[in-house]
């Protein structure tokens with residue numbers, strides 16, 4: 272007779288614990304999310320400052336992975352803006368949907384560009 276061992280789910284706190292170590296934890300969230308009526312120039316400057324904070328965050332990888340998994344549509348997460356994440360997701364969808372021998376048409380120059388920009392994300396020391 273086979274003995275069944277119940278599989279209990281992992282504690283949810285483990286999924287969110289990384290947020291306790293977030294560099295932005297006690298900062299004003301306005302820096303990371305768009306304001307209504309925000310112009311392009313203001314958005315670029317705001318995102319630049321937010322990304323500088325993310326660059327030194329000890330949980331950048333976890334934050335980025337969460338944003339991709341949860342399909343966070345707004346704000347800077349893990350050092351990436353919403354539009355950058357959309358491009359990353361689109362690229363990986365295109366690669367995943369291309370079968371063996373098929374040609375994948377990625378946005379011009381994007382693969383190498385993104386690989387360089389997010390080189391830090393693949394580093395184990397993030």
Ligand code: SF4
Nearest residue numbers: 293295325328334349
């Ligand atoms: S990577 Fe950036 S947005 Fe994510 S927790 Fe760290 S500081 Fe906050």
